Amino acid sequence: MLGQMQDKPLLISSLLEHAERFHPNVEIVTKTVEGPIHRCNWRELGERSRRLAIALQKQGVKHGSMVATLATNTYRHLELYFAVMGLGAVLHTINPRLSPEHLEYIVNHAEDEILFFDLPFAPLIEKLQSRFPTVRRFYALANQDSVETAAPAIRDFAGYETLFDDTPADPSFTWPQFDERSASTLCYTSGTTGNPKGVLYSHRSTVLHNHVISLSDSLGSSADATILLVVPLFHVNAWGLPYAAAMTGAKLVLPGPHLDGKSIYDLLRDERVTLAAGVPTIWQMLFQHVDANGLKPREDLCLKDAVVGGSAAPRMMIERFDRDFGTFLLHAWGMTEMSPLGVVCRLLPKHADLSPSQRYDIQMKQGRAVYGVQIKIVDDDGQRQPHDGKASGKLMVSGPWIIGRYFKGDDNLLDSEGFFDTGDIATIDEDGYVTLVDRSKDVIKSGGEWISSIDLENAAVGCPGIAMAAVIALPHPKWQERPLLICVKKPGAEVDKAAVLAYLDGKIAKWWTPDDVVFVESLPLTATGKIYKLGLRQVFKDHELPA
Structure with a gap:
């Protein structure tokens, strides 16, 4: 038996008609x-x-x-x-x-x-x-x-x-x-x-x-x-x-x-913006403008939420928004193939009494699946892995706004259960929070274990004097691969390899410590503002790691 409700098509024009009728001014x-x-x-x-x-x-x-x-x-x-x-x-x-x-x-x-x-x-x-x-x-x-x-x-x-x-x-x-x-x-x-x-x-x-x-x-x-x-x-x-x-x-x-820091700051202030959405590189430029001009965003702005996507935000960005802006940095994750939203990192009621540091730990995660999106992690054999926050696997997604086939492509992209392989490696904890370990093509395989380039980059950006950081894998005769850390200094900063490694000591597993640190004027970015790892691997393919 079918329901007997009106069958109206869900069309984008209806959104504009609604806006004109009920929010015209x-x-x-x-x-x-x-x-x-x-x-x-x-x-x-x-x-x-x-x-x-x-x-x-x-x-x-x-x-x-x-x-x-x-x-x-x-x-x-x-x-x-x-x-x-x-x-x-x-x-x-x-x-x-x-x-x-x-x-x-x-x-x-x-x-x-x-x-x-x-x-x-x-x-x-x-x-x-x-x-x-x-x-x-x-x-x-x-x-x-x-x-x-x-x-x-x-x-x-x-x-x-x-x-x-x-x-x-x-x-x-x-x-x-x-x-x-x-x-x-x-x-x-x-x-x-x-x-x-x-x-x-x-x-x-x-x-x-x-x-x-x-x-x-x-x-x-x-x-x-x-x-x-x-x-x-x-x-x-x-x-x-x-x-x-x-x-x-x-x-x-x-x-x-x-999209420069000044223009974004002026719009946030003059238009009394409460919600802003952008990639991490945009927020870095905003911070640089605030620092260079001695601005007081907590007094000037009323920004409640800053949504970050495209790539993971470092912890220092979460802390900085909270401390200096009074803004909640909202991690969200998805991809072009997902329209794009898949998970959002809102806090649960049980997190209300957490200390700021504990709250930042939660905000570092990519978030929980929104209604309509089903998620699972699987091993190389396609077997589901537990949602215990420890087991990692390929992140698979399914839902009514997730791709089935590419445009003009005949290949079915879905597994036997109708899930799409995102190309990410992730963990999922008991509360459903997804944490991306890495892109499958970017994860560093060292001695049979995985090193997350995302976690290493986020740790390195917290080092005083470092503006941006990227980690790539280089071949190693004993360990298969080892991490190379590539950094961009903040203007006028005096920081060297020894200072970066000293800062990382105790913040990451000892065996995750990069084998080398190099400094560049800038990092190549993709067309969507992400760090272009493929380009970096080409530039540093002949780089020799210290013995």
Whole structure:
């Protein structure tokens, strides 16, 4: 027997309609590419999104069309989110930090038809346009004066605002209704090994994911929240937070391309941000700006939660946010293949009386699975391992917003129980908290035991004078592999190998101690802001460890 409730499709356009109807005057603030602050609200964004949808239809965009963006976090990019997906077309958000070769590959693999870009990326488009045979039209996301001044030499090119010139508001326009399993967004992995792989989300998976991330025990979007999206709109849909803001009526703050410490601090202060989301490198730059200018964030800001993802945050970052900002650093973990959220590190009621140090121990974990995500750890033979906080294994996930196959791929990615292998090694404790030991390709195998590069890096960053740290494995004739610690010094710091090793003494297992410490000016980062371990292994492949 089936239930007898109304069968309404879960569509992304319904989120915008809700925002317009129930939160029309809530602000969306953008620090534009050109620099000035732009302010609009959900009502205005909804009106422009509908006009944009009509204009796109005139350009031949239909259900299933591929529309690409090469853009930062702005209100125009957000308009494209709702207009493209609302029509049933697919928004392909492109990471501009990818190599030209990978950009060429994914545009052609996706068969994009129209490409929208921020003007600073015009030289890149000029260089690559001849390699994009499926793209029939390019639009610059800028005001018309800026477009005419720049006048890039791009074929079939126009300014974004021209789409609105001959498209007046149509009160009779309604968003089309279609199967909720229709594709909504296409994101590609960063392609650190081989070509990037496409992950194709659906309206159903996105709306379900959105409901869960908005819960107070999850990321906690609400009508009294002001959310700063430092995480890019091109990176897994900014972790789903734009949708959550539309559903809950949160104020959105979009930094555009301005991700330096000063710009982020000014937005946090001026817009009274309560929730911000970004990768650890962003928060490091924020700390550097605070230190360099003697600022007092606990007095200036009202930041309640700072969500960190992409890579594990070091303990000193958790402590610093708590001590100097009065902010809870919220670990979250997931991946492009998971839409992305899988686990969130909220505290349980039984943790209320913990000391700060004990609380930090919990916050170092990646977190507990959110509703809808099932997790398990297995050994090399696929056998489940206990959730005792000690046994480690391959982290496997399953759920309604987790990948089954890659875009245009025929291979089933799931095991016999329907779980996807994340490529991470993890432990799970009795309370369900996941702790990542390492990426399976990054873990150091020494003498038959594992050394976590994540734990070593987090310990090293706590050393005075160290700004960033990375650990890679180098071959060893006796132990198979041993760790090499690669550090970046803080400006003006005087710290050497002996000081780093002395700091680590007693903070890690003795046999984990790096065999060598080297210093570099900077660490290579992937297109998503993670440390590029493959590049480091190539640079240091001939490095000889001390005897």
